Amino acid sequence: MTTGDDPSLPQPPRGPRTRSRDALVVVFLAVVVLVLFEGSSVRTAGDQMQPGFERDVVVAVGKPSGWVADRLPFDEWGDDALAFLEDGGVGDEGGFGSAPAAARGGVPPVSPDSFDPAELGAKPDPPRPLDTLLVTGDSLAMPLDVQTARRMAERDKGVEVQRDPHVGTGISKTGLVDWGKLSTQHVREREPDAVVVFIGANEGFPLPGPGGANVDCCGPEWAAAYANRVRRMMNTYRQGGSARVYWLTLPIPRDGDLAEVARTVNAAIEVAAQPFRAQVRVLDMTELFTPGGRYRDAMTVDGRRRIVRDPDGIHLNDTGAGIAADVVLEAVRRDFGG
Amino acid sequence: MVFPSFEFAFFFPVVLALSWALMPHPRAWKPFVLAASYLFYAAASPRYCILLAGLTLANQAGAVLVHRTSEERRRKWIVGATVAIDLGVLGVFKYYGFFVDEVGAFLDALGLGMPLPLLTLALPIGLSFITFQAISYVVDVERRLLPPASLIDFGLYLSFFPHVVAGPIVRAREFIPQLSKPRDPRDVAVGAAVVLIALGLIKKVALADYLAREVVDPVFGVPEAYSAPDVALAAYAYAAQIYCDFSGYTDIAIGVALLMGFVFPQNFNSPYRATSFRDFWRRWHMTLSRFLRDFLYIPLGGNRGGKWRTARNLMITMVLGGLWHGAAWGFVLWGTLHGLGLVVERLLRGRIDAPAWLRWAIVFNLVVFGWILFRSENLDVAGTFISRLVVPGDATLWTPVTLAVVIGVIAFQLLPPDPLERLRLRATRLPDYALGFGLGAVVAIVGATVPSQGVPPFIYFQF
Numbered sequence: 001m002t003t004g005d006d007p008s009l010p011q012p013p014r015g016p017r018t019r020s021r022d023a024l025v026v027v028f029l030a031v032v033v034l035v036l037f038e039g040s041s042v043r044t045a046g047d048q049m050q051p052g053f054e055r056d057v058v059v060a061v062g063k064p065s066g067w068v069a070d071r072l073p074f075d076e077w078g079d080d081a082l083a084f085l086e087d088g089g090v091g092d093e094g095g096f097g098s099a100p101a102a103a104r105g106g107v108p109p110v111s112p113d114s115f116d117p118a119e120l121g122a123k124p125d126p127p128r129p130l131d132t133l134l135v136t137g138d139s140l141a142m143p144l145d146v147q148t149a150r151r152m153a154e155r156d157k158g159v160e161v162q163r164d165p166h167v168g169t170g171i172s173k174t175g176l177v178d179w180g181k182l183s184t185q186h187v188r189e190r191e192p193d194a195v196v197v198f199i200g201a202n203e204g205f206p207l208p209g210p211g212g213a214n215v216d217c218c219g220p221e222w223a224a225a226y227a228n229r230v231r232r233m234m235n236t237y238r239q240g241g242s243a244r245v246y247w248l249t250l251p252i253p254r255d256g257d258l259a260e261v262a263r264t265v266n267a268a269i270e271v272a273a274q275p276f277r278a279q280v281r282v283l284d285m286t287e288l289f290t291p292g293g294r295y296r297d298a299m300t301v302d303g304r305r306r307i308v309r310d311p312d313g314i315h316l317n318d319t320g321a322g323i324a325a326d327v328v329l330e331a332v333r334r335d336f337g338g
Numbered sequence: 339m340v341f342p343s344f345e346f347a348f349f350f351p352v353v354l355a356l357s358w359a360l361m362p363h364p365r366a367w368k369p370f371v372l373a374a375s376y377l378f379y380a381a382a383s384p385r386y387c388i389l390l391a392g393l394t395l396a397n398q399a400g401a402v403l404v405h406r407t408s409e410e411r412r413r414k415w416i417v418g419a420t421v422a423i424d425l426g427v428l429g430v431f432k433y434y435g436f437f438v439d440e441v442g443a444f445l446d447a448l449g450l451g452m453p454l455p456l457l458t459l460a461l462p463i464g465l466s467f468i469t470f471q472a473i474s475y476v477v478d479v480e481r482r483l484l485p486p487a488s489l490i491d492f493g494l495y496l497s498f499f500p501h502v503v504a505g506p507i508v509r510a511r512e513f514i515p516q517l518s519k520p521r522d523p524r525d526v527a528v529g530a531a532v533v534l535i536a537l538g539l540i541k542k543v544a545l546a547d548y549l550a551r552e553v554v555d556p557v558f559g560v561p562e563a564y565s566a567p568d569v570a571l572a573a574y575a576y577a578a579q580i581y582c583d584f585s586g587y588t589d590i591a592i593g594v595a596l597l598m599g600f601v602f603p604q605n606f607n608s609p610y611r612a613t614s615f616r617d618f619w620r621r622w623h624m625t626l627s628r629f630l631r632d633f634l635y636i637p638l639g640g641n642r643g644g645k646w647r648t649a650r651n652l653m654i655t656m657v658l659g660g661l662w663h664g665a666a667w668g669f670v671l672w673g674t675l676h677g678l679g680l681v682v683e684r685l686l687r688g689r690i691d692a693p694a695w696l697r698w699a700i701v702f703n704l705v706v707f708g709w710i711l712f713r714s715e716n717l718d719v720a721g722t723f724i725s726r727l728v729v730p731g732d733a734t735l736w737t738p739v740t741l742a743v744v745i746g747v748i749a750f751q752l753l754p755p756d757p758l759e760r761l762r763l764r765a766t767r768l769p770d771y772a773l774g775f776g777l778g779a780v781v782a783i784v785g786a787t788v789p790s791q792g793v794p795p796f797i798y799f800q801f
Contacts, residue, residue: 010512010603012596014759015530015766020358020523023597026532026774027351033778034347038785045344054345054381061348146559146715153562163559297458304446307435311460318715 037077039069044175050202094184094236096174096229113241116277118334125278127193128242130336134162134192136182137199140250140314141165143321144198144328151325162190170202171229172217180229183236194336195237196328198248198285201314204261218264226265230272238279244335245280246328247273251289251320254313262286263293281331285324289316339381340503341590342543347781349378350594353499357598361520368490368517371498371598378499379463386462389427390502394493396423397472401479401486417480424469431461436665464503466662468496470629475510477633484511491517500595504587506605507625513600521599529766532773534593536780541586543784545743549579553735553744558713561723565731569723571744572735576713577706578747581609584623603628608751610705613697615679618705630659645685652684653677663712668720672712679704 035042043066046058069075117125133152135145145163152161164186169177179199186192206214207225215221230247237245249269250262266286273280289308290296298307301319308320316324339345353374360367380387400420407413429437435458475492478484487495487510495513496502557564557572564572585606592602605625612618619627638651653674660673679701692700714720768776 009515010508010601012527012601013530013534013762013766015527015533015763017525018528018770020361020521020526020599022528022770023526023531024351024355024358025770026528026777027354027597029771029774030777030781031347031351033775034781037778037782041785042344054339057348058344062344149560150562153560161560161563163556305442307439307458309458311435311458313458313460317458 035065035068036072036074037069038075039065039067040075042066043069047175094180094232095178096171096180096232113278114275116281119277125241127244127335130156130159130193130332132160132162132190132192133194133196133332134164134186134190135196135198136164136166136186137197137248138169138201139165139167140201140248140316141196141198142167143316143318144196144248144324147318147321147325148196148328151322151329155329162192168202169199170205171199171233172203172205172207172226180232180236183233187236187239191239192237192243194244194246194332196246196248197233197237198324200250200262200265203265204258218260223264223268223271227268227272230269231275234272234276234280238276241279243279244332245276246283246331247280248283248324248328249286251285251309251316252293252295254295254309258314259293259295281335283324283327283331285327288323288327289320339378341587341594342539342784345381349374354597358523361523361599364520367520368494372490372494375494375497375499375502379497379502382463383460389462389465390468390497391493393424393427393468393472394489394496396420397476397496398486398489398492400476401492404476404480405486413480417476420476421473424472428465428469431459431465433665434459467505467507468502470507470626471496471510473633474507474629475514478509478511484514487514487517498595498600500591500598500600501602504584504591505625506588506591506602507629508602509628512603516600523599526599527596527766528770529768529773530762531593531596532777533762533765534589534596536777538586538589538591538593539780539784541582541589544787545747546579546582546586548787549575549582549740549743552737552740554579554713557735558715558719558723561719561726564726564734565729566727567731567733568735569726569729571733571740573706573710573723573727574748575740575744576709577610578744580709580713581606582747608755610702610748610751611698612701612705613694614683614701615676615704616683618701619676619680626659626662630655634658648684649681652680656680667717668711668714671717671720672708675704675708675711 039062042058043062046055046060046062049055049058133148135141135148137144141163142165145161145165149161149163152159166177166182169179171179174180186195203226204217206216207222207229209215209221209225215225234245234247237243247269249266252259252262269282273282286293289299295313297309298305300306301308301323306319308316308323310317339349353371357367357371357374360370376387376390379390397420400416400423404413404416404420407416438455475484475487475495479486486492491514492510494517495508495510498513501508553568553572553575557568558576561569561572588605592605595602603625605623607621607624609618609622612621635651635655638654639647640651641648656677657670657673660669660671660676663669663672710723711720714723
């Protein structure tokens with residue numbers, strides 16, 4: 001730290017000077033404590049990261065760390081001691097790990113819920129009054145939640161817009177958040193009258209196929225597994241038909257690999273919603289923002305060309321999210337009036 | 339790669355160990371730390387490394403050319419061209435969308451609307467800091483304050499991972515001389531570094547992110563839904579959040595550099611103690627204020643040439659300083675507010691003798707008001723936020739914990755510095771095992787406060 005002899009150089013903070021070996025000892029001890037108390041978290045974090053060098057590093061360290069932590073009581077002690085600091089978690093009910101009630105043989109029957117009464121010219125069942133609107137999803141839901149809440153605050157002050165986006169999560173990755181459990185918790189704790197879901201920026205992870213073995217994105221098997229999860233969430237959110245669900249499809253991303261995932265996710269959403277057309281509205285963001293499935297940064301809004309996407313080529317910016325919020329609120333108005 | 343992440347927790351010990359092992363051999367140490375820094379930077383996007391390398395080569399070429407040229411006019415021309423490259427890169431990546439959008443709106447308003455090429459360009463992380471540091475190097479060489487460094491030394495200076503993403507803005511002449519000889523392995527401020535890293539983690543993860551989650555983001559997102567008590571709390575909470583977020587990042591950066599044997603300049607010094615705007619800018623983001631003073635305000639003429647020219651120079655400096663933070667009118671207004679504050683207090687100096695507590699209260703509340711402009715997504719939101727400050731209603735977000743954090747963060751800066759410094763010094767003298775276990779415990783404890791969404795990025799990463 002030899003800067004003291006030159007007054008033009010920044011001076012280190014006051015305190016004792018020790019050897020570089022001490023720095024290594026201190027850092028090593030801190031890492032040991034981290035492994036002992038958070039080893040399993042490291043392993044989980046690695047499993048849930050996007051593929052790449054960083055993930056390889058965290059997985060390489062996380063597996064032995066998790067192994068060590070599993071065999072020692074520190075992780076558990078730490079969790080117990082610090083439980084009061086953690087957010088509530090998402091409970092255990094309704095997780096994707098539990099098997100869905102699948103039709104075993106034969107052809108599943110078609111129920112009246114498969115039809116949107118409006119499309120048949122029939123009078124729809126009146127939904128319960130709109131008191132609570134939940135906007136949720138991954139990072140895609142983040143400007144959308146604010147834009148929806150702001151528009152709703154201008155339009156109808158009696159409606160409470162609850163915002164609960166979970167950045168970095170996905171329906172095909174359950175380590176960070178299991179959306180099966182989270183949707184169950186949403187319904188149990190919040191009882192929303194309507195739910196807006198915009199999720200899909202972090203998909204493409206392997207999913208358990210029909211035989212139990214993982215299937216990779218993005219063939220029909222993966223699409224079917226994904227659609228099953230989406231369908232379970234839709235069923236949870238529609239609350240036996242008393243609530244309405246507004247599920248947004250994905251605008252196609254700029255990156256070719258991500259675009260392939262998005263197309264598969266969109267196809268899965270359409271299929272997933274089929275049994276619940278009476279309560280679940282699939283709102284098409286794909287054609288709105290990326291007509292013909294072609295990525296674009298800008299579109300004409302109120303007669304003026306405006307940028308609608310974030311620089312990452314995935315998310316909508318505030319202008320884009322505002323347009324999406326208008327579509328959502330128009331659909332909400334059709335169902336709930338106002 | 340962000341500091342509070344598992345990736346960094348495993349990257350750093352390896353780099354630290356190899357760095358000290360290679361330290362006696364600069365020919366091996368320099369390429370190693372350069373490669374580690376590029377690896378750190380590539381975690382955001384490998385493509386940004388090409389831009390970083392390009393800026394390094396362009397500025398090094400400029401510095402070498404300036405050094406070899408004796409004719410003053412040519413020297414100025416070379417520096418001008420190099421700085422233009424730096425600002426051009428910054429302008430394209432940071433201000434292109436804003437510029438095209440605003441010009442398009444203006445032309446439309448005149449009835450001259452024409453299709454402008456609207457593109458979104460991802461802002462390479464830390465670009466504002468990188469370009470300012472590159473400018474400081476070339477200008478200091480031109481001013482003969484520093485000889486040109488070797489390409490690898492300059493490359494290291496620009497990319498050194500503790501400061502590449504969000505500063506502090508280290509001047510070339512503060513850092514490059516530290517590369518001239520290997521760091522002394524018997525002279526490492528380990529205790530001070532660990533205390534800084536632990537404090538930085540607490541500030542960022544436990545305090546700043548908590549305030550963002552519980553108060554700031556909900557209210558600034560939809561101010562229409564809240565009334566005066568909550569909106570006022572959100573304004574003060576943001577003042578506490580941005581301080582904890584940015585100074586927390588700086589503490590970690592300085593601590594990490596100290597463990598590697600390098601010293602960075604101080605960036606914060608209890609800014610909410612300030613009793614004038616001038617005082618505030620000597621305590622807040624000190625390396626930016628210093629840069630703006632040395633490379634903009636003084637070249638514009640500084641306080642030479644009378645009070646009106648000084649006022650003009652202050653306003654230009656602060657407006658551009660605001661714009662440096664981002665391409666939005668909110669930043670311009672924030673810079674304007676601070677510029678006006680500096681000008682007014684300069685004009686009033688010696689004419690009004692207000693007590694210190696009153697000056698503090700005025701400056702602090704104006705600074706908090708400025709943060710509303712800074713944080714709001716756009717001017718409409720800022721207007722709504724401000725208008726809600728007079729709407730009576732319930733205090734729905736006032737919880738004991740939230741109030742304690744907001745008041746605690748601000749009040750802590752008002753405490754006398756000596757007892758706190760003594761406390762810090764005592765902590766730095768703890769034995770290695772206590773420092774190591776203490777740092778590990780802090781990581782585990784603040785980690786437990788992280789919600790399922792993970793740790794949000796530092797606010798200054800976007801600049």
